[in-house]
Amino acid sequence: MDVQRLELLRELAERHSITAVARATHRTPSAVSQQLKVLEREAGLPLTERSGRGLVLTDAGRALARSATDVAVALERAGAVWDEFRHRATGDVSVVTFPTAGQMLFPGVLKELASVEGLAVHVADMDPELQDFPALTADFDIVLAHSMRGQLTWGGRGLTVVPLMTEPLDVGLPADHRLSGRASVGAADVVGETWIGVPEGYPFERILHEIEQQAGGRIDVVQRISDIRMIEALIMARIGIALVPRYTSGGSQPGKLVLKPLRGVDAERQIVALMRPDRAERLAVRTVVEALRAQATRVQVEHTASVA
Numbered sequence: 001m002d003v004q005r006l007e008l009l010r011e012l013a014e015r016h017s018i019t020a021v022a023r024a025t026h027r028t029p030s031a032v033s034q035q036l037k038v039l040e041r042e043a044g045l046p047l048t049e050r051s052g053r054g055l056v057l058t059d060a061g062r063a064l065a066r067s068a069t070d071v072a073v074a075l076e077r078a079g080a081v082w083d084e085f086r087h088r089a090t091g092d093v094s095v096v097t098f099p100t101a102g103q104m105l106f107p108g109v110l111k112e113l114a115s116v117e118g119l120a121v122h123v124a125d126m127d128p129e130l131q132d133f134p135a136l137t138a139d140f141d142i143v144l145a146h147s148m149r150g151q152l153t154w155g156g157r158g159l160t161v162v163p164l165m166t167e168p169l170d171v172g173l174p175a176d177h178r179l180s181g182r183a184s185v186g187a188a189d190v191v192g193e194t195w196i197g198v199p200e201g202y203p204f205e206r207i208l209h210e211i212e213q214q215a216g217g218r219i220d221v222v223q224r225i226s227d228i229r230m231i232e233a234l235i236m237a238r239i240g241i242a243l244v245p246r247y248t249s250g251g252s253q254p255g256k257l258v259l260k261p262l263r264g265v266d267a268e269r270q271i272v273a274l275m276r277p278d279r280a281e282r283l284a285v286r287t288v289v290e291a292l293r294a295q296a297t298r299v300q301v302e303h304t305a306s307v308a
Helices: 003-015 018-025 029-043 059-086 099-113 133-138 205-215 228-236 283-307
Strands: 048-051 054-057 091-097 119-125 142-148 160-174 194-197 220-224 242-245 257-260 268-275
Touching (some): 003 018, 003 029, 003 054, 003 059, 003 133, 018 029, 054 059, 059 283, 133 142, 194 205, 194 228, 194 242, 228 242, 228 257, 268 283
Parallel strands (some): 091 142, 194 220
Antiparallel strands (some): 048 054, 160 257
């Protein structure tokens, strides 16, 4: 079977439409359909079937699409071995990140990788709550995503997952707030405060519900904002208090904003790099991921040192 035709079947399994596959592979829909028909003749079994106006994979098609992933991984692994012998992590690597992680990690990462000859890193940023972020692995080599504990949106997709950091979510307070002198705050301390929340359905909302359950009260949310910089500005303007990511926020600002750990509540998020398993084999991609891991470690160490 032709490897390129196998790859088209794999793309159909992930993108769910001939039109989407054609757009991603820079072909016409008719050309994609023709190539899949040839693959079907090579396989000797029906690989697709009609469902409404579109095509879906048969059981045989899904099995062959999984095998196509194995083939792609093997080919990329072979290429990576050759690159390692040549000591050349070359090529283009595309990355998409949510904005605060990009601000935290990529200045250092891009500066570090600028000295790697032949490696070009292209970074885009998107709001992770606006779409299915893990699905972007079809179009980007590396996807930086975040999730609350127990809410892994990338599970069961066959993706390679590299943990970068666990980031605590602190309570952001105006510097002159009655709780600003404490080392930490608990649910009972903050449940009666006026809060700046996130839009309904965002992961951080779960933490506010947990505070309510622990304290036995209701949280008064006066504004719902997704942008962390705007949230920090509203805190400093004394509009309310809010959950603030410890490392990706602007941090404590003397005289204006302080961050306090939240006791007794599971308030943290996981930040990871997601990749298709074949792309994760590329030496250039692995080089970028290692730079991301190193920068994430530096951020945590520097923050710990700054508050010690």
